[in-house]
Amino acid sequence: MNTSEPRVDTHEMVLIHRVIRREFGQLPRLFRTAANDRGRSKVIGAHAREMLDFLHTHHTGEDELLFPLLRERAVLDPELMDRMDAQHEQVDNAVRAIRAELPAWTSTADAATGERMAALIDTTMPALIDHLAEEEQKLLPIVSVTLTQREWDALGKHGMSAIPLTRRLVILGHITEETDEAERTKFMQVVPAPARLAYRLLGHRQFTRETTAIRS
Numbered sequence: 001m002n003t004s005e006p007r008v009d010t011h012e013m014v015l016i017h018r019v020i021r022r023e024f025g026q027l028p029r030l031f032r033t034a035a036n037d038r039g040r041s042k043v044i045g046a047h048a049r050e051m052l053d054f055l056h057t058h059h060t061g062e063d064e065l066l067f068p069l070l071r072e073r074a075v076l077d078p079e080l081m082d083r084m085d086a087q088h089e090q091v092d093n094a095v096r097a098i099r100a101e102l103p104a105w106t107s108t109a110d111a112a113t114g115e116r117m118a119a120l121i122d123t124t125m126p127a128l129i130d131h132l133a134e135e136e137q138k139l140l141p142i143v144s145v146t147l148t149q150r151e152w153d154a155l156g157k158h159g160m161s162a163i164p165l166t167r168r169l170v171i172l173g174h175i176t177e178e179t180d181e182a183e184r185t186k187f188m189q190v191v192p193a194p195a196r197l198a199y200r201l202l203g204h205r206q207f208t209r210e211t212t213a214i215r216s
């Protein structure tokens with residue numbers, strides 16, 4: 001490999017994965033503690049819906065804009081790619097099943113439905129965690145020398161454009177929640193200046209208010 005080749009900084013995806021691990025890790029507890037509490041199920045249901053969409057968008061972005069380019073250009077371990085696909089499918093099936101139950105649960109807080117969704121996440125979490133870790137350890141180093149900056153940016157844009165405008169600042173709060181100073185500064189560079197300002201003025205407060213209510 002030519003060491004002067006430009007490399008794409010893929011660390012952004014690690015930040016996205018942190019959101020997925022953290023928020024899906026908490027969902028089972030949130031579903032269970034909202035049992036028969038319709039005030040809570042409205043709050044948790046909206047959050048769960050947003051996170052299911054976030055995860056779904058993340059995976060479809062990879063399926064459409066990342067994996068095909070890797071398959072075309074890089075020498076990949078076929079077993080690794082088969083595993084990536086299988087994990088995506090397993091997670092996607094769980095996402096679909098939870099999405100189907102979520103609207104009714106959000107309005108009824110039915111305990112049995114909440115338990116079903118919680119158990120489904122519990123059983124899917126190990127595969128999801130393995131998947132994210134393997135992608136970070138084995139795929140991202142290949143991505144960084146295989147994709148152009150423009151192709152990598154297209155993946156980020158795909159993710160961002162799927163988020164409703166009114167929710168982008170809160171999602172920005174999620175993405176930067178577990179970052180250190182350097183990671184935050186770097187990520188904020190890809191955020192348009194008006195959104196950066198809006199986040200400082202309003203978004204961060206809204207994110208804190210929402211997550212405090214969700215996690216209480």
Ligand SMILES: [Fe+2]
Pocket residue numbers: 013017058062135
């Ligand atoms: Fe990913």
